[in-house]
Amino acid sequence: MSDGGVLAGGCLCGAVRYEVVEQPMGVVNCHCGQCRRFHGHFGAYITIPRETVAVSDSDGTLSWYRSSAKAQRGFCSRCGSSLFWNGDESDLLDVAAGSLDQPTGLATLRHIHVADKADYYTIDDGLERFPRGAPEPP
């Protein structure tokens, strides 16, 4: 943490860094097929207002992949870190929780899109599970 941010994080090579100045509710695990391919496993995200996230991309390696008609996914084109999910019609930004600097002080809240989860793991942590998206923004 630095510069007054609540949380900070970045990609594996360090070229892309960000600060989150609003405390997120917690972490939501998304098991949809797109998250699984993007992250190599399920996606773990915090969700915060986009305007409260300050991104530094000094080498210009932050790239965006349009993964659906309604969203783009941000990643570092140098090291391959999966960082962001940005919906076109939302003021919110999802940030990959695994890219946060430790300790985060956060806890996992729930699982979403579990109908699309992979078959090689089980969800047995007792948290709420939703077959598709959560009823409210995750």
Ligand SMILES: [Zn+2]
């Ligand atoms: Zn990187």
Ligand SMILES: [Zn+2]
């Ligand atoms: Zn997903």
